[in-house]
Amino acid sequence: MFVSHLLIVCTCLGTNVLAGVITGSISSSTSTDAERLSFLDMDVELAKIKDTCLSDADYEQMTGNYVKAFLARGVANVWVPESVAIIGFQEMRKVLKFSPPHTWQSHNDTKPTSAEMQSASTPEAYYDLRENRIASRHSYAGEWLFQHNVATVIEFLDARFPSIRAMFKKAFEAKHPKNEVVDKLVVDQLINEYSEIFEKIDSSTKEMMSYKIKCQNSQIVRMLSSYSSMLKSL
Secondary structure (H helix, E strand, O other): OHHHHHHHHHHHHHHHHHHOOOOOOOOOOOOOOHHHOOHHHHHHHHHHHHOOOOOHHHHHHHOOOOOOHHHHHHHHHHHHHHHHHHHHHHHHHHHHOOOOOOOOOOOOOOOOOHHHHHHOOOHHHHHHHHHOOOOOOOHHHHHOOOHHHHHHHHHHHHHHOHHHHHHHHHHHHHHOOOOOOOOHHHHHHHHHHHHHHHHHHHHHHHHHHOOOHHHHHHHHHHHHHHHHHHHHOO
16 A cells, blocks of 8 residues: 555656756755855865756745745746845945945946946046946846845745855955055956856856756655654554
């Protein structure tokens, strides 16, 4: 009796996996001690993020547990890259010793004019002109996000993947040592560095959120184990 039940479950679950129907996944901790992260560890940390299996509970936590996983998985594709971008901006401002980020605004597709950039009275004013127009962000994010959504996702990422913030921090500090004079050229250099780091992290988080057979197989093992325990208790 048990064998026949088990075969039925295996067959059904196997079919669902091949069809890409099962969406649940297990959590795999990728957090490391951010204080010990060296710049040489970047490829390792990116690989850990990429290899992570996010659970339904993880996706729901990103939304502050206001949206179930089925919907949260969809909006995460917009919320996560936007939040990674803001983490990068926060760390860039710290290294440049600028004021904290302003109230969150969606991306501005309009590039600042040469006259605007030349007339910026300070390096920070110059940075402010450029930050909200950096190409790593999407103009449609504002249609999916409120400011508190960004804060919730950032809180999740900082807790689960502290290496994201650490990678930005280490990269910026390497480009701009402490006490070095900040001018518009330095701002340009750090924005270029930001774009390179963001692209790598964004690629890893996209892979993390994509369908992965190994994550589904792990879910099957858990479900079968639970089913087996249930049958034994009968």
